[in-house]
Amino acid sequence: MATLAAVLASTHHPFYLKATTAPPEQQMPQAAEWKRKVEAYRETLTRAEPDILVMVGADHFHQFFLDNYPTFLIGKAPRYDATFYNEEREFGLPKYVLEGHEELSGYMLQGLLDREFDFAFSNELKIDHSIICPIITVRPQADLPVVPIYANIFAPPLPSPKRFWKLGRAIREIIDAYPSDKRIAAIGTGHLSLELGGPRQFGEHGPDPEFDRQAIEWLANGDIEAILANVTHESLAKAGNATAGFMDMILMLGIAGPEKAAYVDNLDLFHTMEAYFTWYPEGAAA
């Protein structure tokens, strides 16, 4: 059976690359600290020695639009192009081609259908910054095959927080059952409190620092009971109009299970709180 070597859940910030590679005189004051924290976080993946990455994100109207927006979708393709023109333009993200893993994609899709998650699939998926941001932060060599999974945190109506948790649990069962000697890491990104295109955007901190503090504590403790008792679509909207991205963090906790994280870090930036979590389901890695 495959080994789930690590589960990583973090915020994704499309300006990380730009912020940390600008000429030093143009860098924001926190750029060096941000880079140190990201590189320390990267080490939590490196030392798990993964062979395949299961990556959870959300399409931000790049390949998918409101004429046909999937609630849950898995990529099943030999390779994935990445980074759209408007992401290059706005964020300065480079293009990538990531190797796929059709066998695990197929096994995952069937396993999800068997567990009553009726996924859409794509044999020609161009992935966006929700998956490229974590490639840049935790696996910049971009050298491992990926299985991309998209969940809708973006175009309402959205699935419930509980459904994200259950989906994470199902993905965990499928990885644990996968007949392979490979080491698999699950990497997903979402958000803490976040506002885009609204009155609270681009402030000195995220739109709801109290939510951020609470959310970090919940995730660090693996406290799914508190999350499901407190988090609703309405409570997320109160914390910022794009805070629904927190549900991808709940999904990742579902993969990890209701356990304390082995690694927790955060960084208070303008506009948003960054947070980084790693679980080692097999016990302390390396």
Next chain:
Amino acid sequence: MSKYYVDKFLYTVDRDPELLRRYKEDPRALVTTWEQSIGPKLNDYERSTVHSLTDAEREALIRHDYVALFEMGAHFFLSLTIFIALYDEEYMAKHGPLSFQREFAAKLSHWAGKEYPSVAT
């Protein structure tokens, strides 16, 4: 009202550098062209007859009026992204980093603490 069609405008223009340039230089002409030949496209051959813009939606798009678009429930990500593409560079040169994003927020400050118009379509 067609939130979907407003979003389709923002989506199709933002992802195409040539349309984006025309939307900046002559928004009225681009919106007219879009309604005639781009909006109705379902794919390269098929046309859809279902949606149209209201006068208020058309005017908001022509005026780059992101406050009106927010109030109509246009998707926040599309609206922010396209207006950053149109205005960020000139604001940056004149007033420094994030000045456009902060003006955008300030113009919506009357919504702080209230329930925002839904972006659901």
